[in-house]
Amino acid sequence: MMADILISTTENIPGKTYTVIGEVFGLTTQSKNVVSDIGASLKNLVGGEIKAYTNMLLESRETAIQRLKDEAASKGADAVVMMRFDSGSIGSDMQSVVAYGTAVKFD
Secondary structure (H helix, E strand, O other), X not given: OOOOOEEOOOOOOOOOOEEEEEEEEEEEEEEOOHHHHHHHHHHHHHOOOOHHHHHHHHHHXXXXXXXXXXXXXXXXXXXEEEEEEEEEEEOOOEEEEXXXXXXXXXX
């Protein structure tokens, strides 16, 4: 589902009044392949950015936002306010990213 939902990190959207629908979230857990893990281990020896993991987190963030929008749309929302991210590791090779906020319907 391609949801056209306004996402705001603030509580209020200028010029809009709304009714709160409730909490919504989008979650994804991803890992890189063995080759990327080996490359990351080597990069860890010399320092610097590990681009494969940076890209994985960027992809995870976009996936989490899209899932957040999809859930909000399925509840009839027009927007999500107070959107936030959280992330964490699962084991040594997986990363979980969640986008969450409050779904609202414009009055």
